[in-house]
Amino acid sequence: MRSLPTAFVERMKTLLKDEYAAFAAGFDRPPSQGLRINPLKIDRERFVQLSPFALEPVPWCPEGFRYAEGERPGKHPYHAAGLYYLQEPSAMSPAEALQVQPGETVLDLCAAPGGKTTQLAAALRGQGLLIANEIHPVRAKALSENVERLGIANAIVTNETPERLAERFPRFFDRILVDAPCSGEGMFRKLPEAIDDWSPEKVAECHRIQQEILDAAAAMLKPGGTLVYSTCTFAPLENEQSIASFLARHPEFALTPLPHPEWFAPGVPEWAEPPLPELTHSARLWPHRLDGEGHYLAKLCKQADDEGNAPSRRRREKRGKTAAAGRKEAIGAWRTFAAQSLPGIAEQFIDDAAFLLFGDQLYVTPAPDLDLDGLKVVRAGLHLGTVKKNRLEPAHALALAVPQAAAARTAAFAADDPELVRYLKGEALARDGENGWTLVTVDGFPLGWGKQADGQLKNHYPKGLRWL
Helix, strand or coil: CCCCCHHHHHHHHHHHHHHHHHHHHHHHCCCCCEEEECCCCCCHHHHHHHCCCCEEECCCCCCEEEECCCCCHHHCHHHHCCCEEECCHHHHHHHHHHCCCCCCEEEECCCCCCHHHHHHHHHHCCCCEEEEECCCHHHHHHHHHHHHHCCCCCEEEECCCHHHHHHHCCCCEEEEEEECCCCCHHHCCCCCHHHHCCCHHHHHHHHHHHHHHHHHHHHHEEEEEEEEEEECCCCHHHCHHHHHHHHHHCCCEEEECCCCCCCCEECCHHHCCCCCHHHHHCEEECCCCCCCCCEEEEEEEECCCCCCCCCCCCCCCCCCHHHHHHHHHHHHHHHHHHHHHCHHHCCCCCCHHHEEEECCEEEECCCCCCCCCCCCEEECCEEEEEEECCEEEECHHHHHHCCHHHCCCEEEECCCCHHHHHHHCCCCEECCCCCEEEEEEECCEEEEEEEEECCEEEECCCHHHCCC
């Protein structure tokens, strides 16, 4: 591992005193590796039965497991099917702390690459609305791809600044997660390149940005709502001080105690200026005290008031006659496709207002009344497919969001079947079956589409995802 920055070492020695030797020794151990199962597709008991990996439960996340060094779960068909998300154990704590309930309206404000977004979506159980935002376009694309892989249908992915979202969605969300951009000190062991990018100036700049993001989040949270702030850094300026500064500006917020005191150390009041006693309600995850990387958590509740909540703004209709006709034809193409190839969900999307057509791409939105006009939207909901001459070519996202039982035709493979590897490489397969769009599955879990034609299953697995 690279040498730690001198200024970082001196600060941590001052903060940790006698505990510093144990802290420093942790950098010589391998990083903790974990995965979190996706309950939208599989329950814990079934996954444990199917898993080819040796697993150890993560105590603060019911769906979380550690796996042994040398295992490669990212190279398994179950990963391609979205049965789990690779996530180190400490990173599972912020979304768990938010305690999302099905049917709520939730915002993941700094969401890429998608670990916490997918965890929040799992807690929603397909009900309610999740907006996942990422300010950097490349990272927003990766976020969108993970939302797709895990089969999430009730999420909208945006590529906006927090300030722009705050203008659009005042007092709108029940719960907000701010996994803030930070100096990354807690990732030094896992991502040694973060050491090269570190400086005291970066710590100070991250603190400034964190304050702006938190102010935007405060404006978007409903009275009575819950906000969780998290970082993967040890710096008090980005942790206790960021929360103390926020509370000084926002007296309508109060810290709420976090669970798992047997694993999570309390925040330190004296590490803020002036000291704030209630910072003991926040939590630090120290890698020398638990099997995970460094994290900080703070859970804040917003005081309820009598002003009510800002209503969602209805999406403005700006369609001309030509656009309206094209959209009607696209919806018709979807209904024909669903009746022929996905009869199990053919009646699921009955509200025509939920369908959105972008060029020849058809989506169904989880929030038909939501005004997204003028925002940079990467994923407007569930991507149904491409409309071509009044017929629909199904999207990969659709395959990953439906159960096997919904399909009229399936091509079923076991995880260790060599034919499945050929499919994942993009090859056509010799196979008898009824002609038409066919859902390819691994051990009963959808992987993608093929199109059966005269004894051959033509491959429609996306080129960018194919195994090399």
